[in-house]
Amino acid sequence: MSYFRGIMTPQKTFRETLIDGETLFQPSVSLDCVIFGFHENELKVLLVKAKATDHWSLPGGFVFKEEDLEDAAIRVLKERTGLNDIFLQQFHVFGSAKRSDWNVHRINFKKDGIEIGPDHWLLKRFITVGYYALVEFAHVKPTPDTSSEACSWWDLNEIGELFMDHKQILDKALETLRLQLNHLPIGYNLLPQKFTMPELQKLYETILNISLDRRNFQRRMTGFGILKKLKETRKGGAHRAPFLYTFDMRKYRKALKQGLHGGW
Amino acid sequence: MSYFRGIMTPQKTFRETLIDGETLFQPSVSLDCVIFGFHENELKVLLVKAKATDHWSLPGGFVFKEEDLEDAAIRVLKERTGLNDIFLQQFHVFGSAKRSDWNVHRINFKKDGIEIGPDHWLLKRFITVGYYALVEFAHVKPTPDTSSEACSWWDLNEIGELFMDHKQILDKALETLRLQLNHLPIGYNLLPQKFTMPELQKLYETILNISLDRRNFQRRMTGFGILKKLKETRKGGAHRAPFLYTFDMRKYRKALKQGLHGGW
DNA sequence: GTAGCATTGTGTCATAACGACGCATTAACA
DNA sequence: TGTTAATGCGTCGTTATGACACAATGCTAC
Incomplete structure (x- = not known):
């Protein structure tokens, strides 16, 4: 201090x-x-x-x-x-x-x-x-x-x-x-209400200090069932517009109790 | 206090x-x-x-x-x-x-x-x-x-x-x-130098407050490569004498750095 | 001693999860 | 409108997992 x-x-x-x-x-x-x-x-x-x-x-x-x-x-x-x-x-x-x-x-x-x-x-x-x-x-x-x-x-x-x-x-x-990271709603508290999958991935990569495969990351995150995919996309970026997501807090908290299983 | x-x-x-x-x-x-x-x-x-x-x-x-x-x-x-x-x-x-x-x-x-x-x-x-x-x-x-x-x-x-x-x-x-449990040498510090697989399993079951399949537990623990199987067995029990193990501390510590992957 | 029994050692099988990668799609920009 | 680069979606082989079968062994009781 x-x-x-x-x-x-x-x-x-x-x-x-x-x-x-x-x-x-x-x-x-x-x-x-x-x-x-x-x-x-x-x-x-x-x-x-x-x-x-x-x-x-x-x-x-x-x-x-x-x-x-x-x-x-x-x-x-x-x-x-x-x-x-x-x-x-x-x-x-x-x-x-x-x-x-x-x-x-x-x-x-x-x-x-x-x-x-x-x-x-x-x-x-x-x-x-x-x-x-x-x-x-x-x-x-x-x-x-x-x-x-x-x-x-x-x-x-x-x-x-x-x-x-x-x-x-x-x-x-x-x-x-x-x-x-796998036991507390860290993503939820650091990201804005709506966020894209690349943003979520970058957050994980930064915290863990590793790089992850884009496609496997997406599969795993969606597999947890803790995300809601919105119909909006984030336009304005230089390339294809990614979809926006929000957390499904009910399922997120439930999943965290067990710890988000598996790697990383 | x-x-x-x-x-x-x-x-x-x-x-x-x-x-x-x-x-x-x-x-x-x-x-x-x-x-x-x-x-x-x-x-x-x-x-x-x-x-x-x-x-x-x-x-x-x-x-x-x-x-x-x-x-x-x-x-x-x-x-x-x-x-x-x-x-x-x-x-x-x-x-x-x-x-x-x-x-x-x-x-x-x-x-x-x-x-x-x-x-x-x-x-x-x-x-x-x-x-x-x-x-x-x-x-x-x-x-x-x-x-x-x-x-x-x-x-x-x-x-x-x-x-x-x-x-x-x-x-x-x-x-x-x-x-x-998956990040610190908890088994090593609680168990005696030599211990049996059932003892290690009971330790896990007690700490996690769940019951585990004997055979899958053994497979996973040996799979980590953190145990050395001794040629001695623990005689004196009422039934078949289980083998004794010790921790391979080099590999144990190395594995803990990554966290013992997977479930439980 | 030997049969019975409870426990341990070892292995199998189907399924799920994982890592690596291919290809089509789309938004911005030139 | 074509180029570029990032994203959406999917495949395939390998590995890990959960559920379970059967043989081996050491005590106990007779």
């Missing part, structure tokens, strides 16, 4: 929260969100850039004293994306005693004209809970908080070094996504 | 730890272990019974200020089982704000002649990290700590109500075990 993302209540400024944090938040615990979207046939991740840091980081936050951990994650997502009802999965806890060099934070704060003492709550050790979220790209309005320079989508392949251990957290999220 | 299991250092008594806890441990964070074993063709779980509680609970503990979360789990496991090098997997964080009614704890402590104030660190809110462990049943020496009445194996089917939300934690551990 970046040390000052998503930690503000709507009523309080960043500076106030920095002082009050110890009374507001559950100590020791933070959370970080890996927010996935799918756009232009690429998997994207929403990152934020704090003013005082050199690197981009995952949007994160802390847990209010009386707040459920999961509600805190929902709150952070709402703040950064503007969305409610986000598909959210906890995937790992990062609890190394030396996840971060907190001294860096003091220096960064100082650069920003903020002095914090060595016993400040923000400099204490935090164990962070990783959540990943799947969102419909087009519905998201990336929203930086007032302490951020930026909040924007990054192509998965273009992400370099991240703040603290955030790259590891991201990698673990991707690994989890892969393992859960 | 039971509120006073596994929180003692070797040097300190329970009562001392109760006082020092706030300075020793990372606040807000606890961990609970679901320790699985396999014995007499049944899946077992190691539970502890605290003197002051009415219910059995999962062995758990807290995290020292400078200790990695994972090391804390390893420490708890070592204390309860006597084992090093335990197969350990983090599976979920339980972060509901109202996981427990801490008032119950005060009453229980009082029964035991221990008075703690309303601001005592043990009565604060804890977010607990669930770990499951797989151990070789025969190697374990269940060891209660000095504040426990008992520490012993329970058959999975005979476990009734547990302390706080520990039943939910156990259920989630089982669910995770099921999902990871």
Whole structure:
């Protein structure tokens, strides 16, 4: 977690929260969100850039004293994306005693004209809970908080070094996504309502990082019986217009309980 | 987590730890272990019974200020089982704000002649990290700590109500075990070095809670190429002596990377 | 000892799933 | 209107799966 993302209540400024944090938040615990979207046939991740840091980081936050951990994650997502009802999965806890060099934070704060003492709550050790979220790209309005320079989508392949251990957290999220692809409605949550078979295939290929045979993919997906083929096609592409599909959620959920059998 | 299991250092008594806890441990964070074993063709779980509680609970503990979360789990496991090098997997964080009614704890402590104030660190809110462990049943020496009445194996089917939300934690551990059966060396860690095909099958059947065809099971398992068939048989049973097998760890690990393909 | 019995070892067969690939169709563009 | 490139739809041989038959073996009971 970046040390000052998503930690503000709507009523309080960043500076106030920095002082009050110890009374507001559950100590020791933070959370970080890996927010996935799918756009232009690429998997994207929403990152934020704090003013005082050199690197981009995952949007994160802390847990209010009386707040459920999961509600805190929902709150952070709402703040950064503007969305409610986000598909959210906890995937790992990062609890190394030396996840971060907190001294860096003091220096960064100082650069920003903020002095914090060595016993400040923000400099204490935090164990962070990783959540990943799947969102419909087009519905998201990336929203930086007032302490951020930026909040924007990054192509998965273009992400370099991240703040603290955030790259590891991201990698673990991707690994989890892969393992859960046959057990959770991942396609449903990343794609728009209507989508084409090539789009669905590209999503699978991106997540699994493999390439698949177009025709076999189609046979298998339709074989699951979780798709409804529409009579519309997606015109405007340079070639033959592919048919649009939607998920048949009843059958999709039913199939996922068993896990979508077979390979990949 | 039971509120006073596994929180003692070797040097300190329970009562001392109760006082020092706030300075020793990372606040807000606890961990609970679901320790699985396999014995007499049944899946077992190691539970502890605290003197002051009415219910059995999962062995758990807290995290020292400078200790990695994972090391804390390893420490708890070592204390309860006597084992090093335990197969350990983090599976979920339980972060509901109202996981427990801490008032119950005060009453229980009082029964035991221990008075703690309303601001005592043990009565604060804890977010607990669930770990499951797989151990070789025969190697374990269940060891209660000095504040426990008992520490012993329970058959999975005979476990009734547990302390706080520990039943939910156990259920989630089982669910995770099921999902990871084809991706982690679960058989290897639960079974003794040498085992028979019927034993391996029973393990699968117990974890997945289904029954499988004996002959198809054997074909599939041998088909993976992860087993070495020995020339010995397990004599002493009432009928034909089954052959013994061991895992071919090289091939096992290699196969798990892809996931053991196919059904179940 | 030996017959009975329950369990394990091994194999068969039809069916379904899978991987690799061919060819016709169609929308945009030149 | 022909070219191009992506999509729709189908084939074929191989492999994996589910269901089941029968022989082999080690204890037990007489």
